[in-house]
């Protein structure tokens with residue numbers, strides 16, 4: 096796994112090594128040149144000083160000439176090339192005819208020679224190059240050691256600083272690790288470094304969304320259990336009645352009520368299941384391009400026997416052209432079924448339920464009209480709530496149908512409006528859904 100800390104530390108360490116080596120190399124060549132220049136200058140000065148000498152018999156101790164040129168050999172010659180004076184008789188370096196500086200080999204070692212002629216005397220100063228190289232080498236070693244020390248000190252310092260800078264990240268991890276799944280309160284942002292603040296903010300936003308979702312699920316579970324308990328309590332009561340009574344008619348009556356109660360519980364359990372199945376995460380799993388006409392056709396066929404039983408005309412004029420949507424088939428069918436179920440359930444016999452679909456400017460418009468009691472305007476926003484029922488005595492139900500419709504319509508980025516029926520009575524439900532767009536999907 097990638098570690099930012101390791102990347103910073105190794106990056107900086109490599110940087111320090113590369114920089115120190117470059118500086119060392121640069122310093123080495125610069126120093127070498129400087130030292131060579133200084134020593135050449137020294138040789139020139141020695142040659143000039145030698146010219147000023149008049150007495151060549153004794154060494155000149157007063158001017159310090161002997162001591163200063165301890166590594167150099169100074170030779171003074173007359174016009175006939177006779178050696179008038181030398182600081183070292185054993186090393187008899189021959190006279191170089193060319194004035195100025197010359198590098199030569201003598202006795203197997205390299206020498207640097209400087210020749211200066213003035214009047215009838217010629218001064219030759221010779222210096223072993225080995226000396227210079229040794230000086231350069233020692234200074235280079237000292238510089239390298241200083242740089243090494245600097246590099247090590249810098250590396251330690253960087254390690255300390257990086258470790259310290261990453262401590263808030265570690266603390267943040269610890270505080271997140273300590274969080275309980277049941278407590279999704281946000282992470283404290285006050286001590287979070289600026290660089291990771293956006294990440295923490297996103298995490299807090301996610302935690303808050305999760306919190307809302309989990310609370311919603313908990314409420315739903317509590318409501319569902321509560322709603323299921325009502326028919327089950329009634330069933331329990333009737334079972335006791337049936338057991339206690341000696342009257343056959345009363346027992347039969349209780350058994351009928353038990354059947355009704357079980358029916359209610361079954362309808363509710365089915366609706367709870369459908370509610371869970373139309374959760375956005377589940378709908379998301381299966382998206383395909385569908386012909387909306389097929390969905391309506393299937394639902395109409397499914398509900399036709401019920402409509403006949405209730406003597407209601409279920410009318411659907413199927414459009415000629417396909418109406419393509421990108422969506423979840425099961426979800427869309429559940430939505431239309433809930434609406435048709437309501438229309439048939441709440442409308443009296445002898446009425447009609449009409450389904451209509453048309454497209455316009457990239458949208459699908461679907462209407463379902465019934466001739467039942469309708470929903471008063473003040474109730475319309477409320478009926479989408481889970482388990483909310485209005486005039487519940489009219490028909491069996493759990494109050495989840497329109498909540499399922501809302502789930503599905505929201506998932507498909509559509510809208511739903513409840514209004515008055517076209518014939519002045521009843522309810523008109525209008526759905527608007529985006530059509531399948533090849534460029535967008």
Ligand SMILES: Nc1ncnc2c1ncn2[C@@H]1O[C@H](COP(=O)(O)OP(=O)(O)OP(=O)(O)O)[C@@H](O)[C@H]1O
Pocket residue numbers: 362366433437438441442465467468469470478479483484485486487491492493494495496497498522
């Ligand atoms: N077509 C309609 N005509 C009159 N009232 C309706 C119609 N559709 C819905 N309602 C009212 O809205 C309320 C909520 O409807 P919803 O479909 O959510 O629940 P339900 O039909 O009572 O139960 P479920 O659909 O879960 O079996 C219903 O109780 C009913 O009073």
Ligand SMILES: [Mg+2]
Pocket residue numbers: 433436437492495496497
């Ligand atoms: Mg319903």
